[in-house]
Amino acid sequence: METLEGRTAVVTGGASGMGRAFADRFARAGMRVVVADIEDGPRDAAVADIRATGAEAIGVRCDVARAEDHEAVLAAAVDAFGAVNVVCLNAGVGGANGPSWQLSVDDWSWTLGVNLWGVIHGIRTFVPHLLTHGDGHVVTTASIAGHTSSPWGAPYNVSKHGVATLSETLFHELKRSGTAGIGVTCLCPGFVATNILSSDRNRPGGRPERSAPADGEGGRDSGTGRFIDVVKRMIENGKPAPEVADLVHDAVLTDQFWLFTDEVWDEPIARRHAEIAQRLPPTVPAPRRP
Ligand SMILES: NC(=O)c1ccc[n+]([C@@H]2O[C@H](COP(=O)([O-])OP(=O)(O)OC[C@H]3O[C@@H](n4cnc5c(N)ncnc54)[C@H](O)[C@@H]3O)[C@@H](O)[C@H]2O)c1
16 A cells, blocks of 8 residues: 555454554554454553544454454444555464363364454455455464464464465465455564463453463473463563554555564574475474574
8 A cells, every 4th residue: 555644444453462553553654543352441442542642543342253243343444434444353362272182172262263263254354345445455463373383372373374374365366356456464473562461351251260281280390381481471571562563554555465573483484394395394493593
């Protein structure tokens, strides 16, 4: 897109973390913003803060795991602002951790429902709308976990690999449909300092009783426990979300497809591709300084 001024952005998961930063950044760029989120208080606060800057914003309650909620967001956005141009399919949860075989059906359904179906529903709802006016951009939030397969986070890894391939597929389809005006960006963040560590605040039915790692040993010394501790530290010291928002803003304007937030994962991702090409068994991915 050549300019964002006067256009409308929808941001799912726009009440916290990266989504909140995207909403703020787009508002500063002169966009009207629709904050779509399941959490009422932070969503209302985001809208009030954006309006206080003089920008236009509305909030819509939305559970991205429900197709009909996306339809409601689109209807509210069109009603308020006439059309949608930029759609950030960003809402996501960290999901449950543990060996794949020990995670419950509910653990899997929750993570895949929000992280993967949330993007599928979003594409099914918003892309036909973008095609009606031909001036738009879809930003999906995948993850480094869409390019690697760390142990003890299978639902998250599966969801993010799904988002990455869905985004790539969408890119090819739009290019071949003769609609040059619709761009796609697949955002693949490394660690970013957000509220993702408390994702189960939004889990249907509340936080599950099991809080200890479910890997057969239990406790912080288990494989899952050590993994959670490392991830927690990395996220707490992660990149500030506003820096990621600047990258997203620029990617929409320059029509950049793959968007990574740092280089420390380049080597593990390249190594994975080399292992596949050479038919070698996978090694555990770990961030490396270039
Ligand atoms: N923080 C990281 O290090 C990191 C790294 C890679 C990818 N990501 C991805 O970034 C995206 C944003 O997460 P974040 O890190 O900003 O976390 P966050 O918890 O700060 O924000 C997530 C937002 O999604 C909302 N949400 C959760 N479930 C929802 C649902 N069912 N329907 C609608 N909204 C819902 C939450 O209310 C919250 O506002 C997610 O897709 C996440 O997987 C995060």
